[in-house]
Amino acid sequence: MKLDGVELRWVEMPLRSPFRTSFGTQTVRQLLLLRAVADEGEGWGECVAMSEPVYSSEYQEGCADVLRRYLVPALTGEVDGISVVPRLKKYYGHRMAKAALEMAVLDAELRARGVSFGRELGATRDRVPCGVSVGIMNSIPELLDAVGGYLGEGYVRIKLKIEPGWDVEPVRAVRERFGDEVLLQVDANTAYALADARHLARLDPFDLLLIEQPLDEEELLAHAELAKVVQTPICLDESITSASSAADAIRLGACQIVNIKPGRVGGYLEARRIHDVCAANNIAAWCGGMLETGIGRAANVALAALPGCTLPGDTSASDRYYKLDVTEPFVLDDGHLTVPAGPGLGVTPLPEALEEVTVKTEWIPLA
């Protein structure tokens, strides 16, 4: 397959309600969508970088810049999904930008071959159980209302965002109100230090599935130390940037569970390798989320259907975040989403919806 070029599309998706994490509050999700145009057809990619470098070092304008300056121009001549990331090897980092480009090329290739993302990645299920991530709220009653709403909609697992000052009490309140059977986990997004180990151990009585990324992303050994004090299983997110970092973290005892986010690790093919590393080590994995549109959600749901993704993912329905998605919405059915079965992502943006959220576009031609 030969690429004619790649269109970048800046979209702004208003959130139905503000989403607060330990790194900030989002009210609008700004994303970069990619459309790879090749001789054999088109493919879509989604770059999950945020507008500011507050979750990771990448950010939207940085991704656009590296895509136009280095990554897209490197894809001259014959290209297919599997060759994208190896061809970009000389350019350090920029995993979210690379992931988006790989995704767009892979989608174009798979659509041309008539193969779905799920089939290509090795999915073994046609629907996946879904969790939901619940932001930090202004009060416990507000939190209980939100959690009650999501449980009522059928979500099979609740993840509470936590930070110092919003941890033990919200967890206790959710357990007291909704009982011990609810699958419950927490996500700190690096907000704690190893010195907080005793405090975090106060979460142990609540029988959580996991505590996600309590410490800084570079602190693997500290996570291993924390695991000796805290009984709740530790799950890593920000720290896991590749299959090799996943293997190291597991070997060091820094995590017992892994959150796989394709953008963070440089693409769906690396995400699959991480899945394989986890499976080989008997480490549970699950698919994370980054407030994707229906485009990224389609691919995430395919990843979540792999056999080693044994815990429910942050693969919520479109209406968890957006009134209007750019594809046909993903709708929860008995707590599950259906894995798209059509060629490539199995979903295509709806022109009108896409237009409504688009801020600008840019065409990057290939020589």
Ligand code: NPG
């Ligand atoms: O359901 O898509 C979702 C969101 C899940 O909490 C979620 N994502 O830290 O994992 C995270 C968080 C996130 C969202 C991080 C957007 C960065 C950007």
